[in-house]
Amino acid sequence: MIDLRRLHVLRAVSHYGTVTAAARALHFTPSAASQQIRQLARDLGVDLLEPQGRGVRLTPAAESLLAHADAIAARWDEAELELRAGEGExxxxxxxxxxxxxxxxxxxxxxxxxxxxxxxxxxxxxxxxxxxxxxxxxxxxxxxxxxxxxxxxxxxxxxxxxxxxxxDEPFDLVVPEGHPLAGRDGADLADVAREPWIAPLPESPCRTHVMSACGAAGFTPDVVHHAVDWNVTAHLIAHGLGVALIPRLARLTPHLPIVRVPCAGRPHRxxxxxxxxxxxxxxxxxxxxxxxxxxxxxxxx
Missing domain, CATH: 3.40.190.10 (Periplasmic binding protein-like II)
Incomplete structure (x- = not known):
């Protein structure tokens, strides 16, 4: 019979990408995690890992096994749900x-x-x-x-x-008070194509949205400043240092001299x-x- 704990280690290797990362998440040593997978391979009589450069990758047999492992995990959750059914509120x-x-x-x-x-x-x-x-x-x-x-x-x-x-959360164009677009009901991003921009860091998911929206408007923004926090972005805008796209749900510091303007094309995440x-x-x-x-x-x- 398959030891489900060993199967979970294999699932973790697939999820995290390496034995070391999987071991860290499961609070194992890398050698202990590797031993669990080797024992599972012996139990099944198939190879589950094979060398790839300095690391390892899952074999086709392991990939096939994982499809069943995910189904087993889902069924276990369903069993627990059924056991708790009828417990009231x-x-x-x-x-x-x-x-x-x-x-x-x-x-x-x-x-x-x-x-x-x-x-x-x-x-x-x-x-x-x-x-x-x-x-x-x-x-x-x-x-x-x-x-x-x-x-x-x-x-x-x-x-x-x-x-x-x-x-679907829209992005608004945020500009300083007094900006030519500040009084409009909507704006085309092409209207700010030549202005300095404030954008999320390159590794941020929102960076992709900003660059895609500007690309759809026909330009690549001149990103002068970068920020992680949306309120930092808002303060930079308030000081007249650029414009930015900010998600509608981001709660910005009150009373800053900035204005949100809806965008044509409705960029969103x-x-x-x-x-x-x-x-x-x-x-x-x-x-x-x-x-x-x-x-x-x-x-x-």
Whole structure:
């Protein structure tokens, strides 16, 4: 019989990309993780890892096994859900994760609503970057996450996760007060093609949205300043140092001399809810998703 703990180590190697990273996530030493996989290979009579440069990669047999492993993990969650069915109103711990804007505008008010309406649900909120949300879900350290769709995220077809659309969040052009576009109901990005820009760092998912929106308007922005926090971007704009695209849900410091202007073409980013496969049917997760959908609809109304 297959040892499911060893199977989980193999799943972790696939998820994190290396034995070392998988071992770190599982609190193993790399040698212990490798030993678990070697023993699993002996139990099955097939090779699961093969050399690739200085590292290793999964063999075709391992890839085939992983498809069954993901199905086993999903069925185990379903079994736990069925055992807890009929326990009455939602109860127990609910661990949620999200990037900063999602926590501030969606997850925090969701947690407050659940505390009022379902006192037996204990919500724990964790601010993380998008890639960490998927890691926490995979590790069983989070039950629900709000993530931004990015090219590096797992595909929608990934059987380990259940990703569902939540919100198309528009980006606004933000300019200083007194800017020629400040009084308009909308703006074409081409109107600011020759101005200095403030943009997220190159590794930020939002950087792609900014560059794509400007490219669609026919220009490459002259990025003079970079910022991580949207409020830092807002302060740079307030001092007349450039213009920027900022997501609609980003809560900026009040009373800054800046103006949001809706953009032609409606550049936006897609926000998703994500659980482990089948996790959306857990009672506490289901009521959390209901609240999130309500908050998301109101946020950009």
């Amino acid at each position: 939602p109860a127990g711990p609910l661990r949620v994760a999200g990037f900063p804007v999602a926590v501030a505008v969606l997850l925090a008010p969701m947690a407050a609503r659940l505390r009022s309406r379902y006192p037996r649900v204990s919500v724990r909120v964790r601010e993380v970057e998008v890639v960490e949300s998927f890691d926490l879900l995979f590790e069983g350290e989070a039950d629900l996450a709000v993530v931004e769709a990015t090219p590096s995220s797992p595909p929608a077809s990934d059987a380990r996760f259940d990703q569902r659309p939540l919100l 897609k926000l998703l809810t994500c659980t482990r496969s089948g996790g959306h049917r857990r009672p506490a997760v289901a009521v959390a998703l209901e609240e999130l959908r309500s908050l998301a609809a109101a946020a950009v109304a």
